[in-house]
Amino acid sequence: MPCAVAWMDQAVHMAAGLEESPEMNYVRKHAMEDTLYLEKTGLSVQEARKQAEYRLFGCPPGGYGAGVANVLEEKNWKTVDDLAKVYIRWGAHVYGQQEQGKYLPELFKRRLSTIDATIHNEDNREISILNSDDFNSYHGGMIAAVRSIRGKAPRSYCGDSTDKSHVIMRSLQAEIKRLFRGEAMNPKFIEGMKKHGYKGAADLANYVAHSYQWDATSEVMEDWMYEQYAQKYALDPAMREWMRDVNPWALQRIAESLLEAQQRGMWNTTEEMVKELQNIYLSIEGELEERCDG
DSSP: OHHHHHHHHHHHHHHHTSOOOTTTOHHHHHHHHHHHHHHHTTOOHHHHHHHHTOOOEESOTTOOOOSHHHHHHHTOOSSHHHHHHHHHHHHOEEESSSOEEEEOHHHHHHHHTTOSEEEEEEOOSSOOTTSOTHHIIIIIHHHHHHHHHHSSOOEEEEEEOSSTTSOEEEEHHHHHHHHIIIIITOHHHHHHHHTTHHHHHHHHHHHHHHHHHHHHHHOOOOHHHHHHHIIIIIIOHHHHHHHHHHOHHHHHHHHHHHHHHHHTTSOOOOHHHHHHHHHHHHHHHHHHHHHHHO
16 A cells, blocks of 8 residues: 555654654654664764654565464464564565665664554454454564563554444453453354354364464463363364364364463463373374375
């Protein structure tokens, strides 16, 4: 959306150019502070002033994504710092009227270091932050980057403007719990998903995987939530048999996600629970191998 990017960039320049006191105009205040900082790094006065007003960052030109979802899916990370590095590598490209994707990681990190709060707004009910990993890759990735750079998590919010006459703001933790109770653990929702067979099972497995991924970036899950996922999705005999029948890969993914959360210290549970999940994972692994051999 080049036109929208250009307008937003112009708005920053206009605000920074107003002859107002720093107490009245924080855009101008921060632009002046950053100009002095960037001059000390060796930039010319003109270049420092230009970069001090950069506010719009995104993916590489021609690319898409924040990279975080891929790293989490491939299990190719150890700490939140690893997730932050990936988010910065993918997201530190500047856009505006004069720049079309220039890579400025140090400036992007400086921007992230000043963030006190993050926000993402959702304006429809077709998807949620638990049934797509894009939400966590971008919003969760930003939270992970701020956690890594500042050493503490920002306050994080989810806007809900699905009803334009009644816009609601919730904390990220509250939104996760709302979706967990209202959808993931809702018997009516689960029965509705079961009508879709293979796809329904895959989507339920996504809820578990995406909940774990949100926890990795933003520390939003609690032990009792993992416990209920395990009891309802993996250990419940009827649910387990249904998944084995329509989509054993989904059941395997559920067990795998829960076990990874436990192994990484994100879920404190009993040895008995771990053994049950391991048995489910291994039994499904055997079944899938037999299907391939057959």
